[in-house]
Amino acid sequence: MLPTPTTSHVPYSLVYEPAEDSFLLLDTLSSPSQTPFLSSLFPPATTPPPLILEIGPGSGVVLAFLTAHALPIFSRSDILTLGIDINSFACSSTTTTSLLAASSHPTTSGHFLGCLQGDLTGCLRSKQVDVLVFNPPYVPTEELPTLPATLREGGKEKGGKVTFEDESKLLELSYAGGKDGMETTDRVIDSLGEVLSDRGVAYLLLCAGNKPEEVKQRIRGMGNAGEGRQWKAETVGTSGRQAGWEKLQIVRIWRE
Amino acid sequence: MKVLTLNFLTCAVKSCKSSSDSFPLHPKDAELASDDVEVNPQLLINLLPRLDWKALKTTSTELGFPQLPDSPPTIEDLQSDEKLLKDLHSLLMETNLMEGKLVCGVCGHEYAVREGIPNFLLPSHLV
Ligand SMILES: C[S@@+](CC[C@H](N)C(=O)[O-])C[C@H]1O[C@@H](n2cnc3c(N)ncnc32)[C@H](O)[C@@H]1O
Ligand SMILES: [Zn+2]
Numbered sequence: 001m002l003p004t005p006t007t008s009h010v011p012y013s014l015v016y017e018p019a020e021d022s023f024l025l026l027d028t029l030s031s032p033s034q035t036p037f038l039s040s041l042f043p044p045a046t047t048p049p050p051l052i053l054e055i056g057p058g059s060g061v062v063l064a065f066l067t068a069h070a071l072p073i074f075s076r077s078d079i080l081t082l083g084i085d086i087n088s089f090a091c092s093s094t095t096t097t098s099l100l101a102a103s104s105h106p107t108t109s110g111h112f113l114g115c116l117q118g119d120l121t122g123c124l125r126s127k128q129v130d131v132l133v134f135n136p137p138y139v140p141t142e143e144l145p146t147l148p149a150t151l152r153e154g155g156k157e158k159g160g161k162v163t164f165e166d167e168s169k170l171l172e173l174s175y176a177g178g179k180d181g182m183e184t185t186d187r188v189i190d191s192l193g194e195v196l197s198d199r200g201v202a203y204l205l206l207c208a209g210n211k212p213e214e215v216k217q218r219i220r221g222m223g224n225a226g227e228g229r230q231w232k233a234e235t236v237g238t239s240g241r242q243a244g245w246e247k248l249q250i251v252r253i254w255r256e
Numbered sequence: 257m258k259v260l261t262l263n264f265l266t267c268a269v270k271s272c273k274s275s276s277d278s279f280p281l282h283p284k285d286a287e288l289a290s291d292d293v294e295v296n297p298q299l300l301i302n303l304l305p306r307l308d309w310k311a312l313k314t315t316s317t318e319l320g321f322p323q324l325p326d327s328p329p330t331i332e333d334l335q336s337d338e339k340l341l342k343d344l345h346s347l348l349m350e351t352n353l354m355e356g357k358l359v360c361g362v363c364g365h366e367y368a369v370r371e372g373i374p375n376f377l378l379p380s381h382l383v
Contacts, residue, residue: 048306114257118376
């Protein structure tokens, strides 16, 4: 087991605290079922360094893990890692968590580029991302929350304090997924053809309430995989095996 | 954010993306900070094929770094030209953009950068 990055500096009143979903991503990405797949996609020495993007890194626990343990996970340490979160406090947390983890594992660590505040992948050039990781807001809710204007611009009042309303909005943004819990995830799925490089792969976390079998079918039917290729979507990790809608899974999406 | 990141970013306004002037974004009033990173020639050699050289050259000039050659160096160039290797290492691997703005060449929108974090959220009239 590779060590989990330290997140004790993260303000959990403003940023999603690592939970079962986060740990399922860590376990799956570093599992013996995924590491040979990843090193076959990005053979070290003969191919350019892969760009790893995490959308919504929150505390940074997953992105820092991938950065610090680049060598055992990707079979190479020349990887570039980037985060994009809508919550500016998550961006600062992710930066601290990733730099700390990287400096604690200097011999296996990749290169952390930074964490940007943004809405999904809107600010990225097309086809740059080689590995996309997303633990989305996946809980089915009546409505999808929007970011209040105060939080678009850094989010602190003059005195440096965040209001209670803004605090609860940030936490809502971290879990509330709207209809079927899929409103944000669907936007990411729709953009995969544009965002992923030709050798790219995405790891998405879904809960049972997201109707994962239907989601995978929809992905396999997407028409934009390119000449002679098809979208693949397979479950590569699960947790909480008992019946009930909280059961989680990781779906791997790629073209073949 | 490392300066290298600019090679992957464009304006977040949808209608700007089809224009080649939305990339790279142009730093304005930039405050930079430098990390000490060990030089890794192999990393730079592997990295070059995936970078847009013309955009990198623009970024380098705009940030006041030494002029880069017009065409990307070959592996042999990098192995023999120690100064070029050092310049690229310092620009790509060591330099962080901490404060300032990133400006789109098409719509002119200025994305603020604070404490190393650029903000790409758009005001509602641009979404
Ligand atoms: C369930 S949390 C996951 C946090 C972390 N990756 C983990 O596994 O512990 C979802 C994250 O997505 C972010 N997020 C929600 N909507 C977003 C959007 N439209 N663009 C970028 N990030 C978003 C939230 O701020 C939050 O940090
Ligand atoms: Zn623009």
